[in-house]
Amino acid sequence: MKLVAALGLALTAVVAVAGQTKTVWDGVYSDAQAGRGKQVYITHCAECHNEGLQGGDLAPALKGEDFLLRWNDKPMAELFERTQKTMPQSNPGGLMPQETADIIAYILQVNRMPGGAADLPSDMAALEAITMTRSR
């Protein structure tokens, strides 16, 4: 009887954690990860989106008001999937999911979202639980 009650409590706790939604302002990547992402970005993305992510003739900016407005209130899974499946435009799908997660960590850092203890994950369920918001 006691055991059943304890199991019930444990289960409730797990469900509560799984259902929690975070935003990009809650420290959802690590600074080390953003550092790795920067290297991958420079190799595969900067030729079109430019070194400072400001975009140019070849591609839109990945930072600033327009970019943040486009993704505002959308799950991180959408930005991840968009990047993973269609970029780099010269070789769509050419990145490992881990590399895509690292690049997105770098994009968040450049957009002044704070880093945290853990890396941004690359699995879709976890990414669904993180929301892009343009401000806190």
Ligand code: HEC
């Ligand atoms: C050959 C040029 C080129 C390269 C290289 C490239 N992109 Fe793009 N990217 C584009 C163009 C053009 C668009 C806009 C048209 C489109 O959506 O396909 C775009 C759009 C995007 C978008 C959507 C922006 C928005 O707000 O709608 C993201 C995110 C993105 N790129 C990320 C990346 C990342 C990350 C890399 C490196 C892995 C990369 N791109 C490499 C040309 C490029």
